[in-house]
Amino acid sequence: MYPEERALVAGSVGSRVATFSTGRDCARRAFAELGHPPAAVLSGAQKEPVWPPGLIGSITHCRSYLAAVVAPAAAVPVLGIDAEPHEALKPGLIAVIASPAEKDHLAALPPGVHWDRLLFCVKECVYKAWSPRTGRWLDFNEAEVRFSPGTSSFTARVTAAGSPTTGFAGDWAIVDEIVLAAVTRLN
Numbered sequence: 001m002y003p004e005e006r007a008l009v010a011g012s013v014g015s016r017v018a019t020f021s022t023g024r025d026c027a028r029r030a031f032a033e034l035g036h037p038p039a040a041v042l043s044g045a046q047k048e049p050v051w052p053p054g055l056i057g058s059i060t061h062c063r064s065y066l067a068a069v070v071a072p073a074a075a076v077p078v079l080g081i082d083a084e085p086h087e088a089l090k091p092g093l094i095a096v097i098a099s100p101a102e103k104d105h106l107a108a109l110p111p112g113v114h115w116d117r118l119l120f121c122v123k124e125c126v127y128k129a130w131s132p133r134t135g136r137w138l139d140f141n142e143a144e145v146r147f148s149p150g151t152s153s154f155t156a157r158v159t160a161a162g163s164p165t166t167g168f169a170g171d172w173a174i175v176d177e178i179v180l181a182a183v184t185r186l187n
Contacts, residue, residue, distance in 0.1 A: 002040040019066065023049075023059040026068035030057065034070060048131055058128045058182075065178050078168060080128030080183040084121040086174050088114050097123060097140040105146060114179070118172060119145055121181045126156045126168050129183040133164050147172075155187050 001021050009020045027049070028038045039052045041059075051057050057070035058081040065083045094103065094116045106115040126143045142160040147153075157167045167187035173180050 004040050004042060008043050019061050022066050023061060023068055026066060027057060027059060027070055030068055030070035031055070034072065036070075045135070046131065046137065048128070056132065058125075060124075062178065069182070076184060077186050078129040078133070078165075078183055080125040080130075080168075080170075082121045082124035082128065082181050084117050084124075084179045086114055086177045086179045087117060089116045089120060093120070099141060099144055102144060109147060109149065113174065115147070118147070118179050118181065121179045122154055122156065122170070122172065122183075125170060125181045125183040126158070129168055130158065130160075130163070130165075134160075134162075136160075154181070156183070157187075 001024060005024055009017045024041050027041050031038060036052065036055065042050045044050045049057060049059055051070070054073055055070050056073045056076060056079045057068060058079050059068045060066070060081045060083045062083045062085055067081065067083065069079060069081050071079055097120055098106065102119060106119060109115050122145050123140055123143055127138045130138045138160055142158060144157045144159065146155050152173055153169065153171050155167055155169045158165060165186050168183045169185040169187040170181060170183040
């Protein structure tokens with residue numbers, strides 16, 4: 001880690017330092033793939049990664065999985081990724097993250113996917129794509145997600161006041177019992 005990155009996790013528990021450090025290492029590997037020089041990835045006011053000028057990106061982690069994705073800002077309008085274990089959410093959490101319409105939508109989807117966990121994962125991606133554009137927090141109830149039956153795509157309509165966009169779109173997959181999702185398009 002760069003000294004200024006190390007300062008951001010000073011006093012943190014070892015697992016937090018390891019996750020933070022590995023995420024930054026993944027980001028620098030992505031920089032290298034783009035031909036961009038190594039650089040510190042600092043944190044913004046809401047602890048979000050602050051990318052070097054001209055780049056956008058996202059970092060995610062869950063048990064046994066950590067990744068970073070980076071792209072030229074001129075090539076990709078938005079970018080947000082998340083990974084979650086492919087298992088049901090804790091009881092009661094769906095009531096916090098899903099609107100009544102979303103609950104109905106999830107109930108109508110085919111079995112075999114923990115749709116509640118995927119909804120949480122997608123909303124995290126939406127937040128990671130939205131926040132750098134606004135500098136503001138996005139509540140779970142300010143984005144409504146719809147999965148496209150028979151595909152691995154989704155859309156998210158943003159209802160937050162003053163939002164610079166009405167929505168996002170992206171794709172999802174389940175790999176080795178990890179739910180992965182990415183927002184890569186404006187909708």
